[in-house]
Amino acid sequence: MVHFSLTTESGLALIDLSVLPRAGIKGKCLSQWIESKRYEVDEEPNRAYAQRDGVLIARLSPGELMLLANPADASMDAMTYSLEATYNCYPVRRQDSHYWFALTGVRCPAMLAKLCSVDLSPDIFADGTVAQTSVARTSAVIVRHDIEDVLCYYLLGDSSTILYMWTCLVDAMKEFDGQILTPPALDNLAHKT
Amino acid sequence: MSKFTTSRLPEPWGSVINRDHTISFRFEGKGYQGYEGDTLASALAANGVMLLSRSFKYHRPRGAFTFAGLDANSYVQVGDEPNVLADMLPISAGLSAMGQNYLGSLYRDHAVHAGRLSRFLPVGFYYRAFFRPKGIWPLWERFFRRAAGLGKINCNADEAYFDKQYLFADVAVIGGGPAGLSAALAAARAGANVLLIEEAATLGGSLNYARFQRHRRDVDSLRDSLIGQVEQNDNIRVLVGATCNGWFPDNWLALSRPNRLYKLRAKHVIACTGSVEQAMVFRNNDLPGVLPASGTQRLMRLYGICPGSRAVVATANAEGYDVVLDLLEAGISVQAVIDVNQSAASPELVEQVSTMGVAVHQACTVGEAIPRTGLRSITGVVINKLAESGEATGESWQLDCDLLVTSVGYAPLGQLVCHAGGELIYDDALNSFIVTNVPPDSGLAGSVNHRYALDAVLADGRTAGLDAARALGLNPEADSQIMPDSGAGGINHPYPIYPHRKGKDFVDFDEDQTVADLQNAVADGFEHPELAKRYSTVGMGPSQGRLSSLNALRIVQRVSGDHLAGASVTTQRPPFKPVSFGVLAGRSFEPERLTPMHRWHADNGAVFMPAGMWKRPAYYAGNKDRAATVAEQVAEEVAVIRGNVGVIDVSTLGGIEIRGPDAAEFLNRMYTFAYKKQPVGRARYLLMTDDTGGIVDDGVACRLDDEHFYITTTTTGSDTVYRNMLRRNAEWGLEIDALNVTSTYAGMNIAGPMSRQVMEKIESDMDFSKDAFPYLAVRQGTINGIPVIAMRVGFVGELGYELHVPWTQALAMWKKLIAVGAQFGIRPVGVEAQRVLRLEKGHIIIGQDTDSLTMPRDAALDWAVTSSKPYFIGKPAIGLSETRPQSRLLVGFRLLNSDGPVPEESHLVVRDDAIVGRVTSVAWSEALDEVIGLAYVAPEQAESGANFQIKVSQGLMVAAQTVQTPFYDPENLRQAL
Numbered sequence A: 001m002v003h004f005s006l007t008t009e010s011g012l013a014l015i016d017l018s019v020l021p022r023a024g025i026k027g028k029c030l031s032q033w034i035e036s037k038r039y040e041v042d043e044e045p046n047r048a049y050a051q052r053d054g055v056l057i058a059r060l061s062p063g064e065l066m067l068l069a070n071p072a073d074a075s076m077d078a079m080t081y082s083l084e085a086t087y088n089c090y091p092v093r094r095q096d097s098h099y100w101f102a103l104t105g106v107r108c109p110a111m112l113a114k115l116c117s118v119d120l121s122p123d124i125f126a127d128g129t130v131a132q133t134s135v136a137r138t139s140a141v142i143v144r145h146d147i148e149d150v151l152c153y154y155l156l157g158d159s160s161t162i163l164y165m166w167t168c169l170v171d172a173m174k175e176f177d178g179q180i181l182t183p184p185a186l187d188n189l190a191h192k193t
Numbered sequence B: 001m002s003k004f005t006t007s008r009l010p011e012p013w014g015s016v017i018n019r020d021h022t023i024s025f026r027f028e029g030k031g032y033q034g035y036e037g038d039t040l041a042s043a044l045a046a047n048g049v050m051l052l053s054r055s056f057k058y059h060r061p062r063g064a065f066t067f068a069g070l071d072a073n074s075y076v077q078v079g080d081e082p083n084v085l086a087d088m089l090p091i092s093a094g095l096s097a098m099g100q101n102y103l104g105s106l107y108r109d110h111a112v113h114a115g116r117l118s119r120f121l122p123v124g125f126y127y128r129a130f131f132r133p134k135g136i137w138p139l140w141e142r143f144f145r146r147a148a149g150l151g152k153i154n155c156n157a158d159e160a161y162f163d164k165q166y167l168f169a170d171v172a173v174i175g176g177g178p179a180g181l182s183a184a185l186a187a188a189r190a191g192a193n194v195l196l197i198e199e200a201a202t203l204g205g206s207l208n209y210a211r212f213q214r215h216r217r218d219v220d221s222l223r224d225s226l227i228g229q230v231e232q233n234d235n236i237r238v239l240v241g242a243t244c245n246g247w248f249p250d251n252w253l254a255l256s257r258p259n260r261l262y263k264l265r266a267k268h269v270i271a272c273t274g275s276v277e278q279a280m281v282f283r284n285n286d287l288p289g290v291l292p293a294s295g296t297q298r299l300m301r302l303y304g305i306c307p308g309s310r311a312v313v314a315t316a317n318a319e320g321y322d323v324v325l326d327l328l329e330a331g332i333s334v335q336a337v338i339d340v341n342q343s344a345a346s347p348e349l350v351e352q353v354s355t356m357g358v359a360v361h362q363a364c365t366v367g368e369a370i371p372r373t374g375l376r377s378i379t380g381v382v383i384n385k386l387a388e389s390g391e392a393t394g395e396s397w398q399l400d401c402d403l404l405v406t407s408v409g410y411a412p413l414g415q416l417v418c419h420a421g422g423e424l425i426y427d428d429a430l431n432s433f434i435v436t437n438v439p440p441d442s443g444l445a446g447s448v449n450h451r452y453a454l455d456a457v458l459a460d461g462r463t464a465g466l467d468a469a470r471a472l473g474l475n476p477e478a479d480s481q482i483m484p485d486s487g488a489g490g491i492n493h494p495y496p497i498y499p500h501r502k503g504k505d506f507v508d509f510d511e512d513q514t515v516a517d518l519q520n521a522v523a524d525g526f527e528h529p530e531l532a533k534r535y536s537t538v539g540m541g542p543s544q545g546r547l548s549s550l551n552a553l554r555i556v557q558r559v560s561g562d563h564l565a566g567a568s569v570t571t572q573r574p575p576f577k578p579v580s581f582g583v584l585a586g587r588s589f590e591p592e593r594l595t596p597m598h599r600w601h602a603d604n605g606a607v608f609m610p611a612g613m614w615k616r617p618a619y620y621a622g623n624k625d626r627a628a629t630v631a632e633q634v635a636e637e638v639a640v641i642r643g644n645v646g647v648i649d650v651s652t653l654g655g656i657e658i659r660g661p662d663a664a665e666f667l668n669r670m671y672t673f674a675y676k677k678q679p680v681g682r683a684r685y686l687l688m689t690d691d692t693g694g695i696v697d698d699g700v701a702c703r704l705d706d707e708h709f710y711i712t713t714t715t716t717g718s719d720t721v722y723r724n725m726l727r728r729n730a731e732w733g734l735e736i737d738a739l740n741v742t743s744t745y746a747g748m749n750i751a752g753p754m755s756r757q758v759m760e761k762i763e764s765d766m767d768f769s770k771d772a773f774p775y776l777a778v779r780q781g782t783i784n785g786i787p788v789i790a791m792r793v794g795f796v797g798e799l800g801y802e803l804h805v806p807w808t809q810a811l812a813m814w815k816k817l818i819a820v821g822a823q824f825g826i827r828p829v830g831v832e833a834q835r836v837l838r839l840e841k842g843h844i845i846i847g848q849d850t851d852s853l854t855m856p857r858d859a860a861l862d863w864a865v866t867s868s869k870p871y872f873i874g875k876p877a878i879g880l881s882e883t884r885p886q887s888r889l890l891v892g893f894r895l896l897n898s899d900g901p902v903p904e905e906s907h908l909v910v911r912d913d914a915i916v917g918r919v920t921s922v923a924w925s926e927a928l929d930e931v932i933g934l935a936y937v938a939p940e941q942a943e944s945g946a947n948f949q950i951k952v953s954q955g956l957m958v959a960a961q962t963v964q965t966p967f968y969d970p971e972n973l974r975q976a977l
Helices: A030-037 A077-082 A108-112 A159-176 A183-192 B040-046 B110-120 B137-147 B178-189 B216-232 B293-302 B318-329 B347-355 B415-419 B454-471 B515-523 B529-536 B549-560 B581-585 B598-603 B630-643 B663-670 B718-732 B755-761 B807-824 B831-840 B875-881
Strands: A013-016 A022-027 A047-050 A056-061 A064-068 A089-092 A098-104 A130-135 A138-144 A152-158 A179-181 B018-027 B030-036 B075-078 B081-085 B096-098 B163-174 B194-198 B236-240 B243-248 B252-257 B260-271 B275-277 B290-292 B310-315 B333-339 B359-362 B364-371 B378-386 B392-400 B403-407 B410-412 B423-427 B432-436 B442-444 B506-508 B606-611 B614-620 B646-649 B654-659 B683-689 B695-705 B708-713 B737-740 B745-751 B778-783 B786-791 B800-806 B889-895 B908-911 B914-925 B930-937 B947-951 B957-963
Touching (some): A013 A183, A022 A030, A056 A130, A056 A138, A098 A108, A098 A159, A108 A152, A138 A159, A152 A159, A179 A183, B018 B040, B030 B040, B040 B293, B163 B178, B163 B252, B163 B454, B178 B216, B178 B260, B178 B454, B243 B415, B260 B454, B260 B581, B275 B293, B290 B293, B293 B318, B310 B318, B333 B347, B333 B364, B333 B378, B347 B359, B364 B392, B410 B432, B415 B423, B432 B549, B442 B454, B515 B529, B515 B549, B598 B606, B598 B614, B606 B831, B614 B831, B630 B646, B630 B831, B646 B807, B654 B663, B663 B708, B663 B718, B683 B708, B695 B718, B695 B778, B695 B786, B708 B718, B718 B737, B745 B755, B745 B807, B755 B800, B755 B807, B786 B807, B800 B807, B831 B914, B908 B930, B930 B957
Parallel strands (some): A013 A179, B018 B096, B163 B194, B163 B260, B260 B442, B290 B403, B310 B333, B310 B403
Antiparallel strands (some): A013 A098, A022 A064, A022 A089, A047 A056, A056 A064, A098 A152, A130 A138, A138 A152, B018 B030, B075 B096, B423 B432, B606 B614, B646 B745, B654 B737, B683 B695, B778 B786, B786 B800, B889 B930, B889 B957, B908 B947, B914 B930, B947 B957
């Protein structure tokens, strides 16, 4: 693994964020739950909404949210397991069910085009867009969440396929000189400005 | 007569080669040198080598014809890869290629004598011979199998890396010639995102070699300007060296490069695929030294190669005169122009070349190319004078030459458009095909759209680009230009076919089909072009009729007396050009699922087996201090569970949570059993049937609270079951929520008489005692602080606990169980042992012991069907089936002779030579000391003690006896301890 600082010039990097907190919540009365938490999440599904505390909330459907911690701090840690069944909603163990990778850099769309049939180019797949699709023949959630000026896609998929997907990505990245980084690279980037 | 020679022309000839960089390569074992930018065919031509391969049927010498990869003459073998187009393959250091389709050597092909037998090999000969006398065909077949095919494949070739990539564009422009450049610029300037696809290594197309009846300098300047504009436009991406091989519905384009398949989705497609120059038909028209005008120009302009020293040009159009000017400009002697027209299409050009000292013979044609011995080049041509009717007058003379250039017209490269629904129809006015039925959201431009004059080509491209922009909802500039004359009139000769009484007047170079072959096909009754094609195989070779369809249609229609106007060419299918299997296969994605304990299993000697996408430990072979067979190791693992305690990784079982007020009603409908009264904290068997009543899945339902079930499915069934649940409830509208938690929870089954002692040793807030945690109870709690859903189930028939643990904490739990269980002799146990254990209990595995026709009563699972329920999926079909006699039953069996042959799964149960069933499971049972199994038998064989026969390998019959299940612990006392 190469350790170096991620910059806006970096063409492509893969970071395993699976150690960071994430959670999910499902139910019919999500709006009440969202309100109770003072989150700002629109009704439109397949969009991700950054919160003031850095948590990113991806709305997967009218009745389902996925919460991703701010890589810069693990403040969601406590929340991960404390989501309670309330307002007719129940927590979903996304920490267990899904791996979480970050893919950064301008070459991401080209690299991902080797694995996924969704057009992820920046002018088509806008910041904050969510795609629930197939990547290398496995179900996956792709969330575009740029960090500062760096193009960034979160890729989340079935935990049992983490090694398979990692191998696919490393293989696909070769022609783009992709680098494998550790989570602090993303953290540093977020704190740069 | 001069020897055929080629050499490099001085600059600026050779626009794509870098004369500063020499590359060495080998062909047919001999070393050559070429320049960077050369193709194999051009580099060989520069070395005087025009012969590349031998023809398919008569093994005639063939050299590259179009120099654009559009003919099959240039197929060569490169290492393990056959049928590589030499006129598209860039030379590279170390490249080593061989010719194809010869017996002996390329230069001395023993099979060339096949040509002398041509009179005995008329069209369709293989349909009419070789089947008499009866039984002779297999002998002939061996001969034909050897003779068939082009090139050699190596079935043991090393794997190569291929992959695939998706591309997206608002507008895809196929072809980077003048029309494509113009179309791309027009669309891009209007704001469209354009992908410009070019098969060659550089943009420009015909602008790189043609004159368009202008000074070449002007064409160069225009090309540079257009390419410069394209390069500066941020809305245009250029993909060179990529062949568009298929155009599928919704503008899905398949683009191939040597090691990658691109799958392009475009909102709009503009085909600027150009046209291919057609061959003139006369005797020996296929030999090296006979070239079309465009092929000659490519050789000279692109690669700077002098194609000969003394040329004759036969033409029907202005393009032929352009070539004369090119040849003269290159210092090549032009012996004569043979103009097949009665009056010149362009008197100005006739005058121009005449003043340069070239004789123009009007109303004449080439009757024959005179071959050098060995047919590898030509030494001259026979010229025939034509009457006004177009027939030869009988007046003829001979001219010496080593190069014959022909220019009699073009056929549009509309094959791709035809993939998407277009059609190539013969147009009498143009003496050519036109492309009709252009699919929606697409357009044509350039010579594929019968525009040949450069101004018309550029204007047509611009119009197509603007149309595309408008179709996308953009607001492009107005297209106010007046469309210039297309230049298509007179470019195609109506019938450039001059048969020779001695034949060898080839219509199709791929299949060695001559004029007489097509005439005979019609005479044999195959008058329709589709039938004539299949009977004669014209157009069925690798170039798919690009160079033969037009002339073949002309001949067939003329001989059959049918109208040519409106006739269509036969069906065009992808790929447009041959493509390697590697490119089509691409990088294969084979998802693999691993449990959280996978690494631990591997470190502890697990030998894995596939279970759907999962990898599961079959058994544990490592860390043995003695050699043991697989059977012995499996037997040991079985003994561990029967004797003390083992732990099995069951994380691959599917998991689904059902929540909501209607959760029990939902399960009642999805499964055959009853769940409404299932107590909280209890587990119950699940059996799922489909609408036909066939068993499709099973599992266990754990009621965690009144409105919350946690259910398991089979390892391979979870996705299908979950999908069906969502689909069904979209119809039913029950108030439930289903969540697939297969990879949320890992599972481990601690089984064996000492399993309770292990569980009671572990720190937990759950009471594992018999009274507090009875058989089929479900509990939620924590073990070592890890949340757990624990259930008592008995798949292997022993006291046991199945723990379902959050995925990320499962490995810690597993290690804890192994550590705590060590004092009780705990061992990990694999799937093979589990299968023996469950077989001893007579428990079935869905998919192994059932098939799509197995109904519950066939598998003795009636007890799991609650008929009193108003509805469950499959109930009507199951009810109906019960009114009919049963045809088979799944029963347990033992072999009467355990020392004899042992049946395998799927071996047949036979009675009086009739198949009445099959074996589904079989294993040696150490506990029972005999071979046991499950098999479908006839109902009358299902009684305990009945004997039946199993047909095993080599047709041997093995006697078996029906046994009541469970084989082991028939009272089920051990699992309820």
